[in-house]
Amino acid sequence: MGIDAAADRVGMEAMRGVVASLFVVFLVLAVAVPSVHAAADSAAGRWRTIDDATGKVRSLVRISEHDGTYSGTVEQILITLPDDDPQHRCIHCTGERKDQPIVGMTVLWGMHRDGDSYTGGELLDPHNGKTYSAKMTLLDGGKKLDVRGFIGFSLIGRSQIWVRDE
Secondary structure, X not given: OOHHHHHHHHHHHHHHHHHHHHHHHHHHHHHHHHHHHHHHOOOOXXXXXXXXXXXXXXXXXXXXXEOOEEEEEEEEEOOOOOOOOOOOEOOOOOHHHOOOEOOOXXXXXXXXXXXXXXXXXXXXXXXXXXXXXEEEEEXXXXXXXXXXXXXXXXXXXXXXXXXXXX
C-alpha cells in the first residue's frame, strides 16, 4: 500500500470518528431538549402567586406530580396583608388545618391533567379558609398558569394567573 492510499485510509477513519461523534451529540440533544421543553409544558414546578388587590407576588407554591395526580404546597409567604394572621397560620380554616402554619400546607390537590388543562381537584384559599373546586390551564408556553377556584360550575368563580418561578 502506498503513502497516498495509507493517507486516504487514515482520513476515512478520522471522518468516521467525526461522523460518529456528531451522531452522539445529536442523539444527546434529541433526548435532552424534549425533557427541558416538557418541564415547561407541565404544571409541575414552583409558581409565584399574585395578590389580586396589590398585584404583588404573595407566595411561592410548589406543584408536584405523583402517579398522575398534581398537588400544590405553599413554600414561602412573601407579603402579609393587613387582615392576615401575622404568624401565617390558617386561622379561618376548619378541621385539621385550623390554626396550622400555611407554609408547608397543601393548598391544591387531586388535579389530573387533560392536555394543557388540569381538572378534578380542589383548592384551599388560606386567606378565608374556604375550599373550592379547581381547574388550571397552562398559558404562554407554560410560563403562566390560570388557576380557577369555583363552586358548582366553573363559570361562577375566580381566577388568578400564577407565574412560573423556575
